[in-house]
Amino acid sequence: MTPTWVVDRVESDLDGFHLGPVGLTIPPASAVAVLGASGAGKTTLLRTLAGFVPVRRGRILRDGQDISSWLPEERNLGYVPQGLGLLPHRTVEGNVRYPLELRGAADTGARARELLDRFGLGRLARRYPTRLSGGEQQRVAIARALAASPELIVWDEPWQGLDVLARHDLGVVLEQLRETERVPVVVVTHDPGLAFSVADTFLVLSEGRVREQGDAASLLRAPSDPFAARFVGFENVFPPAELIGGTRGSLRTWLLERAGPEGIAFAAPSLPVGPGPGATWSGRVRAARPSPHGFAIELVSDDLTVHLRLPGPIVERAPALGTTIGFAIDPTSLHPLGRRVVASPEGS
Amino acid sequence: MSEGAGGAPPPAPARRWRTGPLWLALQIALSGSLLLLFVIPIVALFTYAPFHDIVSAYGDPAVREALWLTFFASGIAVLTAVVFGIPLGYVLARRKFPGRAVVESLVALPVVVPHLMVGLGLFFLVIPGTPGYRFTQAIGFPVYDTIWGVVLVMVFVSAPYTVLASELSFRAVDGRVLEAARSLGAGSATAFLTVTFPLALRGIVAGLLLSWARAVSEIGGLLILAYAVYPGGPYTGPVTSTISVLIYNLFQNGNLTEAAAVSSLFLLFAFALFLIVRLGERSGWVPWRRGELAP
Numbered sequence: 158m159t160p161t162w163v164v165d166r167v168e169s170d171l172d173g174f175h176l177g178p179v180g181l182t183i184p185p186a187s188a189v190a191v192l193g194a195s196g197a198g199k200t201t202l203l204r205t206l207a208g209f210v211p212v213r214r215g216r217i218l219r220d221g222q223d224i225s226s227w228l229p230e231e232r233n234l235g236y237v238p239q240g241l242g243l244l245p246h247r248t249v250e251g252n253v254r255y256p257l258e259l260r261g262a263a264d265t266g267a268r269a270r271e272l273l274d275r276f277g278l279g280r281l282a283r284r285y286p287t288r289l290s291g292g293e294q295q296r297v298a299i300a301r302a303l304a305a306s307p308e309l310i311v312w313d314e315p316w317q318g319l320d321v322l323a324r325h326d327l328g329v330v331l332e333q334l335r336e337t338e339r340v341p342v343v344v345v346t347h348d349p350g351l352a353f354s355v356a357d358t359f360l361v362l363s364e365g366r367v368r369e370q371g372d373a374a375s376l377l378r379a380p381s382d383p384f385a386a387r388f389v390g391f392e393n394v395f396p397p398a399e400l401i402g403g404t405r406g407s408l409r410t411w412l413l414e415r416a417g418p419e420g421i422a423f424a425a426p427s428l429p430v431g432p433g434p435g436a437t438w439s440g441r442v443r444a445a446r447p448s449p450h451g452f453a454i455e456l457v458s459d460d461l462t463v464h465l466r467l468p469g470p471i472v473e474r475a476p477a478l479g480t481t482i483g484f485a486i487d488p489t490s491l492h493p494l495g496r497r498v499v500a501s502p503e504g505s
Numbered sequence: 506m507s508e509g510a511g512g513a514p515p516p517a518p519a520r521r522w523r524t525g526p527l528w529l530a531l532q533i534a535l536s537g538s539l540l541l542l543f544v545i546p547i548v549a550l551f552t553y554a555p556f557h558d559i560v561s562a563y564g565d566p567a568v569r570e571a572l573w574l575t576f577f578a579s580g581i582a583v584l585t586a587v588v589f590g591i592p593l594g595y596v597l598a599r600r601k602f603p604g605r606a607v608v609e610s611l612v613a614l615p616v617v618v619p620h621l622m623v624g625l626g627l628f629f630l631v632i633p634g635t636p637g638y639r640f641t642q643a644i645g646f647p648v649y650d651t652i653w654g655v656v657l658v659m660v661f662v663s664a665p666y667t668v669l670a671s672e673l674s675f676r677a678v679d680g681r682v683l684e685a686a687r688s689l690g691a692g693s694a695t696a697f698l699t700v701t702f703p704l705a706l707r708g709i710v711a712g713l714l715l716s717w718a719r720a721v722s723e724i725g726g727l728l729i730l731a732y733a734v735y736p737g738g739p740y741t742g743p744v745t746s747t748i749s750v751l752i753y754n755l756f757q758n759g760n761l762t763e764a765a766a767v768s769s770l771f772l773l774f775a776f777a778l779f780l781i782v783r784l785g786e787r788s789g790w791v792p793w794r795r796g797e798l799a800p
Contacts, residue, residue, distance in 0.1 A: 208688075229684070236684065238682075238684055238685055242682045242683075243682070244682060255686070255699075256690050259689065260690060305690055
């Protein structure tokens with residue numbers, strides 16, 4: 158039976174960097190994405206969970222049992238560090254056998270081969286990790302982690318260095334893990350798009366502190382500040398400083414009137430303007446980039462850089478650069494940003 | 506763009522140089538000059554001592570005793586470096602403690618100090634009449650003019666290379682690989698034996714080879730502490746000396762041909778040893794290069 162993990166107001170320190178407090182519940186078969194820019198404390202959080210950074214305050218609970226002071230090898234969680242941490246002096250099979258050998262398992266060969274076959278690594282069994290592609294190495298790492306029968310997998314930057322196809326495959330693997338093994342997964346990433354593709358709970362860190370926490374809907378509905386808003390993927394994010402100084406009736410003033418104390422955010426409005434309510438503005442096209450969804454358009458209106466979308470199948474002709482076009486912003490799409498206290502700590 | 510309109514494209518012109526010819530010439534000239542400097546004295550040695558002289562040098566019991574002494578003592582010195590030098594390198598690589606800079610400087614000291622000074626220092630420590638002399642006698646390891654003196658000097662001048670190489674090699678082991686192993690269930694000792702040590706082994710072996718080379722080539726400290734080696738301990742033969750001291754004596758006494766012959770003989774042994782190790786690394790039968798080689 159896979160246990161439920163609870164991170165209860167955990168704080169830790171590493172080389173002058175302070176993390177926390179972080180509160181989080183990780184039920185079986187769940188997936189948590191820890192988001193944040195470089196240096197936000199994502200890796201420190203994972204290493205704290207894995208037992209490499211001591212917990213200074215708070216507790217890590219495994220089905221109610223405090224394991225905060227347990228050694229890394231006692232925690233039975235599969236920690237996959239950045240760069241995967243494959244053993245370079247062991248073959249693919251040697252890597253997958255490693256945790257089995259440590260446990261003194263009798264049938265290491267059979268179990269290893271089963272895992273290798275499951276992840277399509279059978280023909281690579283005799284190779285050394287440095288001779289594999291990024292995606293293959295990724296699969297070795299996950300097969301090896303599973304060989305240890307972990308009760309939680311914590312994975313630092315799983316998508317690092319993967320091409321688009323390998324990224325997709327990895328998403329499928331993570332999905333299978335949750336469904337068939339019911340092993341919960343905590344992944345760290347700086348890419349919200351990838352996080353949304355696999356996780357059901359999100360934790361946005363900045364400078365060691367939890368800035369945002371919740372499921373996808375709550376995160377998208379009410380981001381707390383410009384950082385979080387940009388992070389969850391809002392294309393248009395304006396802190397108050399950028400909105401001040403507009404004339405009466407201008408776009409900046411219109412947005413400022415609707416902004417929260419930390420500014421305002423909205424997803425790229427679609428072009429052309431459809432029927433329905435919406436103020437009409439105009440701006441000069443600065444860039445138009447083709448995408449499978451149409452064109453992503455960047456224009457300047459009232460000194461603000463506004464991102465728009467021209468949806469539909471690939472349009473032959475993008476709006477010419479420098480031309481002025483009209484657009485509308487649906488007032489219901491606006492998200493005022495204001496600091497909320499993240500109701501985080503568990504078990505308090 | 507349309508393709509294949511005119512059949513197969515013309516073959517690309519064969520390129521003779523993968524790098525620019527000037528750049529290649531510079532590399533050959535610079536590295537070749539140094540190699541030449543290494544080779545010329547050796548050629549001179551072999552010219553001065555024809556092959557039959559080398560063979561007869563090997564037949565000389567005095568030479569064989571000196572060879573045995575040199576290889577035995579240097580072997581013990583390397584073993585000492587393994588037992589004490591590798592752990593010291595590990596401590597320096599992984600532990601933070603006050604006075605670390607002092608310890609690191611102490612380790613480097615035997616490398617930079619003239620070896621006559623090393624011999625002199627040890628000499629004052631263990632000559633008859635000193636507490637050091639009485640102590641070494643009491644524990645059964647007298648060092649003045651004995652095989653243990655040779656070992657002592659050799660350890661002193663050679664072990665730092667193992668310590669320094671071990672420290673660098675342990676430092677180079679990726680901490681994330683180690684953390685992954687710990688998380689997979691390896692305790693700290695198991696992780697050291699199955700991850701850290703195998704990954705550092707190649708650098709450590711390079712350090713041990715350097716240590717051995719330094720030990721067998723030692724003469725300065727030996728001239729003072731163990732110029733002549735009297736029977737005692739594992740050595741039971743007549744009075745002898747290390748091969749370096751022997752060559753020095755032959756040269757001093759004007760036996761130039763014999764000095765050249767003994768030198769050539771020793772060179773052949775040393776060259777063979779290094780060649781075996783390098784070929785072993787190439788073929789992959791040594792454990793410390795696994796993973797770097799195909800497949």
